[in-house]
Amino acid sequence: MRIQISSRTLHSDFVKKVAEISGQDLLACNQCGKCSAGCPMCFAMDLLPNQVIRLAQLGLEEDIAASKTVWLCASCFTCTVRCPRGVDLGRVMEAIRLITLRKNVDYVEASDIPRDTIGELPQIALVSGFRKHTA
Amino acid sequence: MDLSYYPGCTLKTKAKGLEDSAVASMDALGIRLVEIERWNCCGTVYSLAEDDLAHHLAPVRNLIRVKEQGSDRVGTLCSFCYHTLKRANLLMRNDGEKRQTLNDFMEEEVDYNGEVEVVHLLEVLRDDVGWENIAAKVRVPLQGLKVAPYYGCTLLRPQEVAIDQVERPTILHQLLETLGAEAVDFPHATECCGSFQIVGNPDFITQCAWEILSSALRRGAEALVLTCPLCHFNLSQRQSELMQRYSDFQGLPILYFSQLLAIALGIESKVCHFESGYGDPLSLLKSKNLVS
Amino acid sequence: MGKLGVFLCDCCFSPMGSAEVEELLTVARRHPDVAYAELHPDMCLNPKPEKVAGVMKENGLEGVVFTSCTSLLHRDTFRELASAAGLAPNQFEVVDLREQIDGKRASERIIEAIENLAAKLTSPQPVFRAELPVTRKALIIGGGVAGIQAALDIADAGYEVFLVERTSSIGGHMLQYSEVFPTLDCPQCIMTPKMVEAGQHENIKLLTYSEVEQVSGQIGNFTVRIRRKASYVDWEKCTGCGDCATVCPVEVYSEYERGIAAQKAIYKLFGQAVPAVFTVEKRGTAPCRIACPAGVNAQGYIALISQGKFQEALEVVRRTMPFAGVIGRVCTHPCETDCERRTVDEPMSIRTLKRFIADYELKAGREKAIAVERTKKEKIAVVGSGPAGLSCAYDLVRKGYPVTVFEAMPMAGGLLRYGIPEYRLPKNVLDNEIDYVRELGVEIRTDSPVEDLNGLFSKGYQAVFLGTGAGVSQKMGIPGEGTPEVIHAIDFLKRVNSGNEVSLGQRVAVIGGGNAAVDAARAAKRLGTDEVTIIYRRSREEMPAVAGEVDEAENEGVKLHILAAPVKVLSQNDKLTGIECLRMELGEPDASGRRRPVPVKGSEFTVDVDNVIVAIGQSVDKAGLPGEIAGTERGTVSADPVTLETNMAGVFAGGDVVSGPADVIGAIAAGKEAAESIDRYLNGVDLREGRPGQLNKVEEVSKEGVQAKPRAAMPMLDLGQREGSFAEVELGLDEETAMAEARRCLNCAGCCECLSCEVACERKAINHEMVDSYEELDVGAIVVATGFELTPKKAITEFEPDPDILDGIQFERILCPGGPTAGVVLRPSDAKTPKEVVFISCVGSRDPEHGVPYCSRVCCMYLAKQAMLYKHAVPDGQAYIFYMDTRSTGKGYEEFVQRAVEEDGVLYLRGRVSKVFRDGDKLKVWGADTLTGKRIELSCDLVVLGMAMIPNPESKELMRILGINTDSHGFINEAHYKLRPLETNIPGIYVAGTAQGPRDIPDSVAQGSGSASKVLTLFSTSEKMPEKVAAS
Missing domain, CATH: 3.50.50.60 (FAD/NAD(P)-binding domain)
Structure with a gap:
């Protein structure tokens, strides 16, 4: 099936929300791929970070929603400091996560984590993990 | 000199070795760390959303505590706390609109405009104490110890919080050399350990940890030094699994910078709480005759 | 009543709307000097001079303001229009409105122009259209492919061209490349013919290794000041044979090879260089040489050592002083303290390397030196044969003076002989170097004390240098000091060094922390004393003695008792039994910056000893000084700090006798300064004016790619072999180690001034004293191609x-x-x-x-x-x-x-x-x-x-000099992005190549030709001087 792109998808609410929440200009990205080249979590991602931006540029919300990439971002800001165009990808990833989380859909279920693990993990791991992955 | 000090949650539980060794070392170097009163959790991560102000309240309240106590500077040790407090502070300093909203919301608090300076204790060592003064107080030079300095993410990125050059930082290298150790520069010094992904995706952390640890080993490191309790956990707790997976991996001791500082300053090693961590840094230090 | 008109050009492309145009006309009409202001659509496209003339006549106008949307493109149009309408240059103004789109600024500009014009018209000075002759010569700045192309095109048209290039050869980056795209030609093959053509063209004058310093004037008549940097090679004589580079011992970073390979400090930029000549790279004076009080050229001899040219290296030292072997052993080496290599790993072993070349000659057997020809008559007396006196005599004898040295002791050398023990400075080394001074023609009279300086003058000496040193031990000033077993270090060492019997007890205390104390302690140990203790009142770090000497003393079993000061010498039955001391602690820093020792009350303790050697300092022997000479409160001789003149005409003094006890190299420096003064004094030259003065220290030394390598360790005599023996402790480096150590040198100064090239050059083309020269050029046009x-x-x-x-x-x-x-x-x-x-x-x-x-x-x-x-x-x-x-x-x-x-x-x-x-x-x-x-x-x-x-970072300053505009990155702005791409904002200055923006070779060459055509257009007009736009 061909993907339909129109001014409606390009200017969809989703695109606007990502731009608003992240404060980033998605069109500044020229798809050089440097973010993906340096991303430490890339090995586990189904889409590269630059592809997420590209899909967001095109307004293809479902493709992004189907991808795990934004949930695997560790907010390490490597892409942020190296982006030649000054796009803060960390913020874009956060915005996309929040659009899902604000629908009350959690990525991590606290009850799934073994009790021992919770006892073992440092507090900063648990709090930040829940901050990033739960509503 | 007295310095207001924000410890954060993890230092009181899982990372006592980081805190106690740092407090004792700073004391020996003439800086008394004065823990601020009524501190709360910093929130651990800085909110990256333009429309989310609520999560800035926690770090800002801590900064207000510092201001209330008449201090204009607060030292931090945990990389997460440093990052969160530093960025929340910059927000309060530079974004008038958000500052107003946040101050209005916290009616019960005094207004805060970013008056406090947030620093990491590594910066205090470099800028206030100075390497030369530290060197003069080294009683047990860490001679013959090859240590890979590992910086992680949150002390360096983004640019506005960086305590050193964003790429190829040297502050830990300089500290190690000041203490008489050999700093083993390695390419993964600023690569991410996977951070909070440990909660939901521990297997991925194993992968991240392996890349970092094996890189340090290839450059000849005998230990790895860092500042962050989460990096410490991710890089040490995964090692048992890595040893099973890679038969020639013998483990790599992970140390906080403050632990090595304390050892070099000749402070009793019990402040390092080596017993409570993973791995066995102690036998390495013993084999080099650095602790008895 | 106004006499001015305003002609407002407008069209459908105008940046202004009709309301704005109307507003502008209203503003103009309101001005009292304006009689006429109207819209003239499309005037720029279709200029009608007869119409302008008609309007002027009709309205009785004396002057006109034309407005155009952009003068960049239309200025000339309106100028021609005015001229055709019969207007003189002072009768019109052209206003540029494009940049003043905002209506308010546009109207301000028009008012400004009206007022300028009114002023010009009422000016009593008649204004003529300037018709200056055009200087039909061009200056091209930058000898890359664009600049060469421009130069050749202009020269081929028959005009004179000056081609200025910063480096020593034209060619630019293109010559560095391998084959070039898309045709894969060899750039050397296609470029060298052009370079040779430029080099041999009768109309092109190459000014390589030169920079533009100053530009004045305007289009058609620029005056340019060129700095021709000193190449230290006479290019008229240089044949490019390369004999100089073969012998040059210094390798430096090569800008041309970009660090892939090094080049010699005397170099031809590349094989096909035009002109095919050599240039010396000098970056100033190396920090080691600046730090040396005597100015010994350390980099020079080190570079030669690295090449195995040991004898030549020694000659470099001898250009400054005769004491390579002595100073190579006992110097306090301030050169090493400042050595740039310390910022990489450790300083160079400069002292040890100097000693190595002296030892090398001594071992091989030195040929007798040839006496210097006596060219001067004036006899000079030097009093004292220590390092100051002999250095002074050495410099004077080499200037051709007859010099006599008077020494009170039986042998020459002063404290070098009588103060420093044999294990540190073997007598054969000292003798050899004194002999060398003698062989050059210096007469040394030993056992000849001088009591009366005037007597010397009456004996026919015309100048005197007084360098009698500071050879008297200071006293402690404590009870019991007169006990016979208390010996002073200087006397002790003198006896030891003269080979006299000295009897010491089994336990000796040495008081003091300087070199004399350590020397005395180690000598005492060698004489068989069981227990030698140095007692010093400050901490070990503050001991003035050379640190390595203190370490060795300890290795040899000398004990160190720091932070202790003697208060009383104890004796029983007239026999010394011990010394009572007080413990000290360090207080606040004193004037010397060292922390002052403060006695701890009630901390007295006793050290049981049989002898005490006092080494707390030396002073000048007042009794031994000629009476006529004026002294200071400190008991030293008073001498001018620069000229070393004393109160007696013709008498100069230096070394310890003036400074108080100091190091050997300082004394040598003083002897040399005195020699300079004496030469000036005898020739009636001012003693101060023009003395060889401040040297230019190298500013930055690149350490890129320098691998850390520890400095050569000095092999030492085994401890077991030192007991009871005065054999030398430091054994010296072998050839291989010395050469390896020498290769660590960073060659801070570039050229090390060893002068090997001067010797090698058969055409005598090398001149290390060359200075920059300047040339003034008159040119009509300038092309900037700085790459x-x-x-x-x-x-x-x-x-x-x-x-x-x-x-x-x-x-x-x-x-x-x-x-x-x-x-x-x-x-x-x-x-x-x-x-x-x-x-x-x-x-x-x-x-x-x-x-x-x-x-x-x-x-x-x-x-x-x-x-x-x-x-x-x-x-x-x-x-x-x-x-x-x-x-x-x-x-x-x-x-x-x-x-x-x-x-x-x-x-x-x-x-x-x-x-x-x-x-x-x-x-x-x-x-x-x-x-x-x-x-x-x-x-x-x-x-x-x-x-x-x-853009070439070196061109930034040039842009300022020329006054031409660049963008935020430093690329030259064109006069108009599309239509005037080869012109700059300054008429008469054009641009070609990558100085304007990134581009490839074909585009650069096209621009070179294009800018040449601009220049030729200017040169082909009969007379042209349209307006005054100064270059700076």
Whole structure:
């Protein structure tokens, strides 16, 4: 099936929300791929970070929603400091996560984590993990 | 000199070795760390959303505590706390609109405009104490110890919080050399350990940890030094699994910078709480005759 | 009543709307000087002078203001129009409205023009159209391919051209390249004929190794001041044979080879250089030489040692002083303290190297020195044969004076002989160097004390140097000091050094922390004393003695008792039994910056000893000084700090007798200064004016690529062999170690001034004293072709610095058949053939966050070409190119890139690289292929970076001098982006090549010809001087 792109998808609410929440200009990205080249979590991602931006540029919300990439971002800001165009990808990833989380859909279920693990993990791991992955 | 000090949650539980060794070392170097009163959790991560102000309240309240106590500077040790407090502070300093909203919301608090300076204790060592003064107080030079300095993410990125050059930082290298150790520069010094992904995706952390640890080993490191309790956990707790997976991996001791500082300053090693961590840094230090 | 008119040009492309135009006319009409203001649509396209003249006559106008949308394009149009309408230059103004779109500013400009014009008309000075003759000579700045092209075109048209180039040869970057795209011509083959033509053209004068310092005047008549940098080689005589470079011992960074290979400090820029001459690279004076009080040229002899030229090295020392062997043993070496190498690892072993060359000659057997010819009559007396006196005599005898040294002791040498023990300075070394001074013609009379200076003058001496030293021990001033077993260090050492019997008890205390104390302690130990203790009142760090000497003393069993001061010498039955001391602690710093020792009350303790040797300092023997000479409160001789004159005419003094006890090298320096003064005094030259003065210290020394290497350790005599023996402790370096140590030298000054080249040059073309010269040129037009540089690699911080990460020009040098590897592709780290090579484009360019925002334009093409040439050189190798887009917009360029892909199998990977680092003998490259959505890791042998092109940083100052505008990156702004691309904002100054923006060779050459045609157009007009626009 061909993907339909129109001014409606390009200017969809989703695109606007990502731009608003992240404060980033998605069109500044020229798809050089440097973010993906340096991303430490890339090995586990189904889409590269630059592809997420590209899909967001095109307004293809479902493709992004189907991808795990934004949930695997560790907010390490490597892409942020190296982006030649000054796009803060960390913020874009956060915005996309929040659009899902604000629908009350959690990525991590606290009850799934073994009790021992919770006892073992440092507090900063648990709090930040829940901050990033739960509503 | 007295310095207001924000410890954060993890230092009181899982990372006592980081805190106690740092407090004792700073004391020996003439800086008394004065823990601020009524501190709360910093929130651990800085909110990256333009429309989310609520999560800035926690770090800002801590900064207000510092201001209330008449201090204009607060030292931090945990990389997460440093990052969160530093960025929340910059927000309060530079974004008038958000500052107003946040101050209005916290009616019960005094207004805060970013008056406090947030620093990491590594910066205090470099800028206030100075390497030369530290060197003069080294009683047990860490001679013959090859240590890979590992910086992680949150002390360096983004640019506005960086305590050193964003790429190829040297502050830990300089500290190690000041203490008489050999700093083993390695390419993964600023690569991410996977951070909070440990909660939901521990297997991925194993992968991240392996890349970092094996890189340090290839450059000849005998230990790895860092500042962050989460990096410490991710890089040490995964090692048992890595040893099973890679038969020639013998483990790599992970140390906080403050632990090595304390050892070099000749402070009793019990402040390092080596017993409570993973791995066995102690036998390495013993084999080099650095602790008895 | 106004007499001025305003003609407002307007058209449908005008930036102004009709309301704004109306407003402007109203403003103009309101002005009291204006009688007429109207709209004249399309006046610029269709100028009608008769209409202007008609309007003027009709309205009785005396002057006119024309407005145009942009004077950049229309100024000349209106000028011609005014002229055709019969207006003199002072009768009109042209206003540019494009930049004043905002209505208010436009009206201000019009009012301003009206008032200017009114003022011009009422000026009592008649204004004529200036008709100055055009100087039909052109100046080209920059000798790259664009500049050469411009020069040849203008010269071929018959006009004189000056071609100024910063380096010593024309050719520019193009000469550094291997084959060039898309035709793969050899640039040397196609470029050298052009260079030779430029070099031999009767109309071209090459001014290489020169810079433009100043420009004044205006189009048609510029005056330019050129600084011709000192090349230290007379280019009229230089044949380019290279004999000089063969003997030059110094290798320095080569800008031409970009660090891939070094060059000699005397160098020809490259094989085909035009002019084919040599140049010496001097960067100032090395810090070691500046630090040396006597100015010994350490870099000079070290460079020669590195080449195994030991005798020549020794001659370099002897140019300054005769004491290589002595100073090589006992110097306090301030040179090493300042040695730049310390910032890499450890300072050079300068002192030890100097000693090595002296030992080398002594061991080989020195030929008797040839006496210096006596060219002067004036007899000079030197009183005292210590280092100050002998150095003074040495310098004077070499100037041709008859010199006599008077020494009170039986042998010459002063404290060198009687103060320093044999194990530190063997007597044969000292004797040899004193003999050398004698052989040159200095007469030394021993056992000849001088009591009466006037007596010397009456004996016919015309000048005297007084260098009698400070040879009296200071007293402690404590009870019991008179006990016979208390000996003073100087007396003790004198007896030991004279070979006299000295009897000491089994336990000796030495008081003091200086070299004399340590010497006395070690000597006492050697005489068989069981227990020698040095008692010093401050801490060990503050001991003035050389640290290594203190260490050795301890190794030999001397005990150190620091922070203790003697208060009483104890004796029983007139026999010394011990010394009572007080413990000290360190208080506040004193004047010397050292912390003052403060006695601890009630801390008295006793050290049981049989003898006490006092070494707390020396002073000048007042009784031994001639009575006529004036002294200071400190008991030293009073002498002028610069000239060393004393109160007696013709008597100069220096060394310890003036300074109080100090180091040997300081005394040597004083002797040399005195020699300079005496020579001046005898020739009636002012003693102060023009003395050899301040040297220019080298500002920055590059340490790029310098590997840390510890300094050579001095082999020492075994401890067991030292007991009871005065055999020398430091054994000296062997040849191999000395040469290796010498190679650690960073050659701070570039040329080390060893003068080997002077000897080698048969044509006597080398002149190390050359200074910059200046030339004034009159020219009518200037072409700026100052070229480009690449962003430095170190700006890319996420790539680990590595010898195998090269920039594009460095890799050109490796590919180039005329390059350091003769075109064999070898990587710098280990000279192995790289089998996998990664090329990265857009490094630092198209990156507004970290580098420059613009596209560097040529990298896509040259990286494709380099990948292709690499494949030709290493057929079994693989080339990868990380790219963002391939910009191959020139003729034949896209086909060229396709060839690289299809024929040479170059793999293009679409994505930027995030990180490069070393992993064993490979480099790891982290990139991405955005086409497949894959993260890429490549292990390769060599990485080539397509770094962003930037304007030549050296040209920044020139732009200021010329007054020409540049963009925020420093590229020259054209007068009009599209229509006047070769002109700058200053009429008469044109631009060609990459100084204007990144471009390739064909475009640069086209611009060279284009700018030449602009110049020729100017030269072909009969008389031209349209308006005054000063160049600066």
